Amino acid sequence: GAGVSQSPSNKVTEKGKDVELRCDPISGHTALYWYRQSLGQGLEFLIYFQGNSAPDKSGLPSDRFSAERTGGSVSTLTIQRTQQEDSAVYLCASSLLGIGGQETQYFGPGTRLLVL
Amino acid sequence: DAKTTQPNSMESNEEEPVHLPCNHSTISGTDYIHWYRQLPSQGPEYVIHGLTSNVNNRMASLAIAEDRKSSTLILHRATLRDAAVYYCILRDVQGIQGAQKLVFGQGTRLTINP
Numbered sequence: 001g002a003g004v005s006q007s008p009s010n011k012v013t014e015k016g017k018d019v020e021l022r023c024d025p026i027s028g029h030t031a032l033y034w035y036r037q038s039l040g041q042g043l044e045f046l047i048y049f050q051g052n053s054a055p056d057k058s059g060l061p062s063d064r065f066s067a068e069r070t071g072g073s074v075s076t077l078t079i080q081r082t083q084q085e086d087s088a089v090y091l092c093a094s095s096l097l098g099i100g101g102q103e104t105q106y107f108g109p110g111t112r113l114l115v116l
Numbered sequence: 117d118a119k120t121t122q123p124n125s126m127e128s129n130e131e132e133p134v135h136l137p138c139n140h141s142t143i144s145g146t147d148y149i150h151w152y153r154q155l156p157s158q159g160p161e162y163v164i165h166g167l168t169s170n171v172n173n174r175m176a177s178l179a180i181a182e183d184r185k186s187s188t189l190i191l192h193r194a195t196l197r198d199a200a201v202y203y204c205i206l207r208d209v210q211g212i213q214g215a216q217k218l219v220f221g222q223g224t225r226l227t228i229n230p
Contacts, residue, residue, distance in 0.1 A: 004159075031216065033216075033217065033218075035218075035220075042220045042221060042222055042223070043154075043160065043218070043220040044220075045217035045218065045219070048216055048217055050216065056216070056217070059217065091159050091160075093159070093160075093218075098216055099216070101146070101147070101148045101207040101208050102148055102165065102207075104162040104165075105160075105162070105218060106161075106162070107159030107160050107161065108159055109158060109159055110158075110159050
């Protein structure tokens with residue numbers, strides 16, 4: 001079946017502009033996660049949605065970052081007033097229930113963001 | 117999530133077995149041991165996970181020490197496509213909402229020589 005898809009695959013923007021990154025999770029998955037991977041850095045958690053629960057926003061680095069998940073499916077990560085340090089690969093993942101310690105997270109291919 | 121320690125890099129030859137170690141001396145009784153890998157220019161992918169007993173699947177085997185303070189991911193016959201960064205991650209089986217995120221360390225970069 002279809003996996004997690006993300007768009008765009010690459011995005012180049014100018015400092016100060018806003019960007020929106022989209023994630024389509026696997027159909028039927030109730031949990032959705034955003035991570036980012038900066039050049040030479042490890043993967044860091046940003047935000048987690050699970051069903052109708054309040055999202056876990058503990059990983060968002062600043063108030064310029066926000067995310068929403070409409071209808072329990074597609075999610076959009078928005079970065080306002082982009083800075084050069086926001087350049088990274090933004091990865092989305094989904095899992096079936098988002099509970100317990102055994103669930104597999106399925107990752108998309110990522111969006112490569114470059115802020116000039 | 118408890119901390120894990122892995123070697124920064126390892127190298128092996130094609131068609132030979134590879135043993136990737138992970139130390140997790142502060143593991144709790146409710147932590148599952150998960151392994152993910154990230155191939156070049158791709159998102160991470162699940163490899164295997166276990167709690168106490170050794171586990172096998174089509175991709176790899178996971179050997180867990182009796183005291184659970186360490187584990188080893190075993191690739192039985194490495195191929196060039198197995199060249200990736202391998203991450204060992206602990207996840208709380210109680211699965212409270214705050215524990216759902218995966219906490220990635222630096223992982224082990226595996227190089228496979230033809």
